[in-house]
Amino acid sequence: MTRTTTIIIGGGQAGLAISRCLSEVGIEHVVLERGQLAQRWRSHSWDSLHLLTPNWMTRLPGFQYDGHDPDGFMSAHELIALLERYAISSGAPVLTDTAVQSVQRSANGFRVVTNRGIWSASSVVVATGYCDLPAVPAASRGAAPWLTQMVPAQYRRPEQLPDGGVLVVGASSTGVQLADEIQRSGRQVTLAVGRHTRLPRSYRGRDILWWLDQLGVLSQKADAVEDIERSRHQPSLQLVGRPDHASLDLGVLHDRGVRLVGRVSAIDGHRVRLADDLVATTAAADVKMAEILGRIDQFIARTGVAAAATEPFHPTWPLAVDTPVHLDLKAKRICTVVWATGYRRDYPWLHLPVLDARGEIAQQAGITAEPGLYVLGLNFQRRRNSSFIDGVGDDASMIAQEIVRSMARARVA
Numbered sequence: 001m002t003r004t005t006t007i008i009i010g011g012g013q014a015g016l017a018i019s020r021c022l023s024e025v026g027i028e029h030v031v032l033e034r035g036q037l038a039q040r041w042r043s044h045s046w047d048s049l050h051l052l053t054p055n056w057m058t059r060l061p062g063f064q065y066d067g068h069d070p071d072g073f074m075s076a077h078e079l080i081a082l083l084e085r086y087a088i089s090s091g092a093p094v095l096t097d098t099a100v101q102s103v104q105r106s107a108n109g110f111r112v113v114t115n116r117g118i119w120s121a122s123s124v125v126v127a128t129g130y131c132d133l134p135a136v137p138a139a140s141r142g143a144a145p146w147l148t149q150m151v152p153a154q155y156r157r158p159e160q161l162p163d164g165g166v167l168v169v170g171a172s173s174t175g176v177q178l179a180d181e182i183q184r185s186g187r188q189v190t191l192a193v194g195r196h197t198r199l200p201r202s203y204r205g206r207d208i209l210w211w212l213d214q215l216g217v218l219s220q221k222a223d224a225v226e227d228i229e230r231s232r233h234q235p236s237l238q239l240v241g242r243p244d245h246a247s248l249d250l251g252v253l254h255d256r257g258v259r260l261v262g263r264v265s266a267i268d269g270h271r272v273r274l275a276d277d278l279v280a281t282t283a284a285a286d287v288k289m290a291e292i293l294g295r296i297d298q299f300i301a302r303t304g305v306a307a308a309a310t311e312p313f314h315p316t317w318p319l320a321v322d323t324p325v326h327l328d329l330k331a332k333r334i335c336t337v338v339w340a341t342g343y344r345r346d347y348p349w350l351h352l353p354v355l356d357a358r359g360e361i362a363q364q365a366g367i368t369a370e371p372g373l374y375v376l377g378l379n380f381q382r383r384r385n386s387s388f389i390d391g392v393g394d395d396a397s398m399i400a401q402e403i404v405r406s407m408a409r410a411r412v413a
């Protein structure tokens with residue numbers, strides 16, 4: 001058995017961020033990664049994937065993007081290279097191809113079993129990612145066996161799909177990007193739209209995320225929102241990172257020929273039942289977007305910050321007038337369903353009483369009820385941007401300080 005002070009599970013941006021913070025305070029640790037460093041970006045990205053956060057938002061502890069294109073959007077490959085450089089410059093002690101199989105309480109902390117040996121430590125940080133597993137609705141089980149079904153982690157490019165039309169389910173960040181790419185490749189895409197968060201790529205001369213950063217929306221604390229569970233389950237932003245900085249919303253997709261329908265509620269063979277909710281969900285997204293743009297306008301008026309002239313607001317809902325409640329996949333020659341319906345987490349190896357009724361790790365700012373066990377990188381964990389590259393560092397630094405404090409307490413006791 002190998003002993004260290006802290007074991008970090010997961011070698012993505014979260015694991016590397018806390019490794020850097022622990023090194024800075026001189027705490028011995030190891031990062032256990034089941035694949036390669038930044039594995040998620042290697043194996044779960046489609047070929048054209050670029051970050052939707054601008055390069056200037058690529059900030060990690062002790063690192064700030066300083067390339068020639070701060071307003072550009074790096075590709076997944078560029079991000080992998082960047083995280084590799086970050087790990088080297090931090091001297092991160094990463095053990096790759098090392099999958100954690102169980103974490104248990106032991107007399108002096110935790111016993112962590114991996115496929116390559118057993119470790120013990122007084123603290124463990126779970127950094128296995130918010131987007132660990134696809135969340136696919138039960139309706140998928142009713143689909144005819146001749147249909148090809150896939151999740152975004154399996155999608156690479158349009159040419160990989162069988163001939164015929166494509167039903168993309170989910171109109172958040174991933175769903176709108178895949179619908180757009182597949183439609184542009186010459187296939188007919190039908191997009192099933194559920195709850196979504198519409199935002200323009202830029203507004204009044206600045207990137208929308210620059211405004212949200214200025215407003216403090218991204219760094220808003222979990223204890224400052226009314227209903228944190230609702231906020232944690234808010235759909236991701238309908239944004240894409242492209243050199244032309246273009247917006248990608250339902251209006252744009254409609255103009256490109258994508259057929260918009262409501263949420264998928266059931267599938268029986270080749271018959272899909274759709275909710276009659278397209279008008280309601282698009283109207284709700286429009287109201288929310290108008291509210292955010294209004295806040296930006298007020299911020300500009302209040303602070304006098306340089307900005308372009310006010311822009312007119314174009315609502316989506318007139319597009320959603322004729323929405324079917326049934327979709328016959330056979331009749332429409334749709335052979336593929338892509339479930340862009342979000343992510344879930346599963347911790348079958350975590351043998352500690354810290355999971356809530358939904359199977360999520362119960363935590364406050366990353367600290368669990370099990371002394372010495374921490375989690376990092378969850379959605380809206382401590383701040384709205386806790387799962388973002390730009391937000392995880394602040395949480396990592398806080399958890400590192402907490403580990404230092406708990407070690408000091410243990411020494412006194």
Ligand SMILES: Cc1cc2nc3c(=O)[nH]c(=O)nc-3n(C[C@H](O)[C@H](O)[C@H](O)COP(=O)(O)OP(=O)(O)OC[C@H]3O[C@@H](n4cnc5c(N)ncnc54)[C@H](O)[C@@H]3O)c2cc1C
Nearest residue numbers: 010012013014034039040051052053100128129377388389
């Ligand atoms: C399609 C997509 C696009 C995104 N775009 C952006 C963006 O533009 N900007 C932004 O800021 N954020 C973006 N995100 C959100 C976030 O930055 C990513 O999800 C990011 O991967 C989270 O990093 P992480 O380190 O928390 O988790 P991950 O990158 O998921 O890393 C977790 C690591 O843990 C490892 N692991 C899991 N289980 C075990 C185990 N049992 N033993 C050992 N290792 C294990 C995994 O192999 C993985 O490498 C995006 C997310 C997705 C899904």
